[in-house]
Amino acid sequence: MVNFKINGRSVTAERGDTIINVARREDIYIPTMCYIEKTSPCASCRLCSVEVEGHDGFVLSCNTPPTEGIHVITDSESLKTERTNIMRMYDVNHPLECGVCDKSGECDLQNKTLEFNVGQQYFSAKDQPRKIENWGLINYDPSLCILCEKCTHVCNEVIGDDALDLLFGGYNSKVIPKNAETLDCTFCGECIAVCPVGALVSSDFQYSANAWELSKIPATCAHCSAGCALEYEVKHAGIDSPGEESIYRVSNNFEYATLCGAGRFGFDFANRASKDEAAFDAALSALQNAEAIRFSSVISNEETMILNGLKAKLGLKLFNEDARHMQTFMNAYANVSGKRHYSATLETLKASDGIIIIGSRIATDNPGVRYATTTAARHNGAKVVYMHPLEDALLQNTVTQFIKYEVGTEEGVLALLAQTLLVGKELTQREQAFFDGLDEGYLNAETNVGDDELALLVKQFMRSKSKTLVVGSDLLAHARAENIAHLVAMIEKYSDFTVLVVPTEVNTLGVSLIADLDIDVASKNVVGYNAKGSFVISALGDGNLNVPALNQQEGTVVSIDKRLLPTNVALSFDGYTLNDLANALGVYAKNTIDYTAALPVESGFQAVEFDSLENFYSAKGADIRGYTLNEVTAKRGGHPEDVDELPEFNGAVIYHVNPVLQFNAFTAKTVQLEKDNNLYGSASFAAAARLGDGDAVAFEYAGETVRRIFKLDDTLKGTVALHPTFDLGLNVTSGYRFEHVNFYERE
């Protein structure tokens, strides 16, 4: 705590605060061009200079922590001159194309130019030809760039791609792809979001609409469980399609939140349909005669409530293996920890300085977790241990230790990890007996995780104060998930680790907390709701009855943060909804959102109406979106069972995992996102499966034949190949993602 004065007002700084943090908290205005809250200060614009009484010269308020008793002046004649001169320099040769620039008025440079009343050009410099770069989804115009470095900072510190660099060369300086000819990154588009001028823009959006024509619809991203806040920007679809609207771009509150490319560029998954009476009647009779409804977790909480209602009314079964795995896992977890929910959130992960990620290809499974991990690594110097059968090139700048384990041996790995982390803790007799009974030699040999690796892990975390264990979907869908959950819960209970479980789909967690699920049996007569079935109700436009996609309906989802987040209608839907079906079948509610207040309180939901849920970040960065689920205590009584014999996956194994920016059939539908559906494997996989680069292969997946082209990828190692499933429509399973495979057709 440091006490000092700003403009005569007494203020207090917390540890780690800089002058500008304190000033903003106190509503004292300091102009900036390059400052961005979520990264370390760029300190390139020098506009935030302030004076300190008794000291000569100016101090940069963005990167200077205050000292006791100083008096900071944020506004004086000399500061005004200094700042005006900086703005005059910024405006030298800046193209006067504001009329067509994509910023269309939402421009920091324009704002500050007007603020400091720079009405003409005071200095001159000979301009040079500057080539406009096209980097795929991103276009870069160096003549508009003001070199604030925000883009390079977020790319490195928040995203972790480290793909942008600044080429220094005086007046020739520009942003360039780091160590590459063209931009080779995960295309999160965060650089576009933070760019204060129109230098970095979305190539799809560029010159298609002005900011003032677009209406912003606050919503929640519908692609993964991170539940990022975003705004769909909507306008009429053009002169030739009267009456229709379309989404032009997605923006986010880049100052405090981050968005991945799937959210930013994958917005066009809406389902267009009109009221089809015949299909509606067919759906009604299909539901009345069905044995069960199978549904995916790309669904809102309210729709899940309706499905629950239909189950009770019609005596159906509800199938959703993905959410059932989550349910099983969290029930087992609660049995040991005594708490219904896991303890960590993305915010606490960001603040951690020791992170273990296990059982997930996290960079593609949940970019939100990846960004939080990157932030922790860059800002807190967090040690990041990544445990997985496959190394991930996207994490190489973040991960401090990679521990490879054998496919299928997750239970053994967790047992070893728990044993290592719980050394010297006071355990119950039964738990102690579990560890005493471990056959370490067997586990080490089968999992391929050595004592030395675990010793290094412990050594890394020696100085870490807040630690997080991130548990991915490979553990949730594992055959021994319950025992794994017991072990994870023990780590949470006895060590200083908090636990973050990564739900697989956008609302897996919500569905698992609401739905009354049954074990999926291969019944013939199943109605699929965005899932496989004999009658398919789908928001993808390929089923027997069309329903709205998640960006066409009001509703809520539960994110990885155990937070209920509202989402809104970006594009209208003219067809029938699930609620219409339910109303016709006697499960009545006027609107789907009437169910929001009725969400089960025993799972931590609150009886809050949809319309009273907020969805924004405050000006000072407070997250005012929906509400956090209440903590629910659970009955304890679970304890770890003996580790089962560890399975062996020999020969050619494929890992069902989607490439960057792809998650499911909805992202596969979008125009901008890359759709690379090749099977990627290392040279040793190619040898094991007797495949060559470019070979066409076929194999069984989810009961159907999948055809892929095999590609060699030299960043991969081992005998596991990556198999994308996003383009398979509804034909995806939610089981353990590693699978033995027999290629039965080679050309």
Add this chain to the structure above:
Amino acid sequence: MMSLKEFENRNVSEGAYYKVDIPDYPETGWEKAKQVFSRAIKGELFVGLYIVMREMIKFDIHTVQYPKEKLPIGPRYRAVHEMQRLWESGTERCIGCGLCEKICISDCIRMDTKIDEQSRKQVTEYTINLGRCIFCGYCAEVCPELAIVHGGRYENTSEQRAHYIGYEDMLTPFDMAVKGQVAEYPGFGAITPHEDERVKSTPLAY
């Protein structure tokens, strides 16, 4: 020319009125009879007839033979819009900034834009719904490029609404523009004549 002082004098009646010499109305019967006789015998009816005959013979006819003939209209008249091209190059002046679309108070302008091959903004489609347009002139006034202006075509009748306007009709013909046959537009939407004096020069060190 009127000075500002004269202009600001709102008391227009002073010294500007005069009385018309009208005889008093007849009151007695005799006076009324006198008026009837004087009007009938004077033959005022034939005076008008004479003037018409005289002008007919002189062939000095002032009737405008509309629609074959049209009166010239003032440069600041606001009729159907025109889209201008640049001199010589003939490039369309419109840059697609969307200000006209934004400022239009009857919401009748709509444009579609996209990025073209040279990474420039291109207007792919532009419509004005003349059925809604109130010819207020805001679009021409806000246009930073003197691209949209109000022309002189004031006839707005058609069998179909779609005939009202198309972008191609509004656009100055290309050949006219490149031949330099289009005069700098003086009408509504043009910059004021002394605009040059207001421009601040940019320092050039080279």
